[in-house]
């Protein structure tokens with residue numbers, strides 16, 4: 001299964017959520033998190049890891065062998081504390097984009113090849129996206145897209161504007177809120193889409209996913225880790241349900257009001273009294 005995590009605006013916590021999902025993925029599987037953010041990766045610096053292997057070495061190998069080997073992705077991983085496998089993006093945007101020019105394209109993408117293997121989950125951190133992004137083909141080919149936003153006016157205004165188009169990008173678009181702001185139910189009602197999950201603001205949990213503090217056990221107990229585990233279980237269960245595991249495309253179940261044009265779902269102004277950070 002290939003899961004693309006992305007945002008439409010700002011820096012809401014895409015890398016943090018992608019890493020948390022990988023660390024809290026259910027079952028025995030050890031997923032692979034791949035930093036395909038065209039703006040460059042953050043995990044190398046956050047965890048003080050060497051710059052190779054990673055996305056650049058993967059692209060070089062894929063160029064040589066056409067990316068056909070389903071084990072290629074796993075061969076370019078490094079381990080985070082706790083054992084999560086990651087393909088580190090280069091810090092520089094130029095290098096990241098050059099690697100993506102090789103890796104993001106079509107059915108021979110090493111990410112898709114790896115994700116097509118049984119019991120293999122690939123979580124792609126696509127960063128901030130639009131259809132011009134070099135990571136966009138990865139979103140198109142993913143089995144699920146997690147669109148991450150902070151529930152604030154500025155980010156939600158962008159989501160409201162682009163929602164109809166963004167829902168067409170993926171066979172399973174899912175919307176996830178991170179941190180304090182408007183209550184979940186109000187965002188869902190105003191945008192007329194279900195919110196698949198909410199990750200609380202959790203500085204300690206987020207710091208662990210930036211290479212600070214304790215390891216895996218601390219994350220398991222943290223609010224961020226628990227929220228990520230719930231979201232991961234939801235994606236995992238859906239991906240392994242009989243309706244979707246036979247290759248049929250899942251319907252757009254995430255649209256709350258069937259037949260309603262979502263483009264008209266401009267975010268209603270919400271009163272300040274509702275901005276209490278509640279996680280309804």
Ligand SMILES: Nc1ncnc2c1ncn2[C@@H]1O[C@H](COP(=O)(O)OP(=O)(O)O)[C@@H](O)[C@H]1O
Nearest residue numbers: 011012013014015016199200201202203206207
């Ligand atoms: N749930 C959260 N609670 C508290 N801080 C968070 C949370 N998610 C992310 N952060 C912090 O926000 C900053 C940006 O997060 P990051 O995941 O790198 O965002 P993005 O990938 O969208 O740019 C980091 O300092 C990170 O630790």
Ligand SMILES: [Mg+2]
Nearest residue numbers: 014015037127
């Ligand atoms: Mg990021």
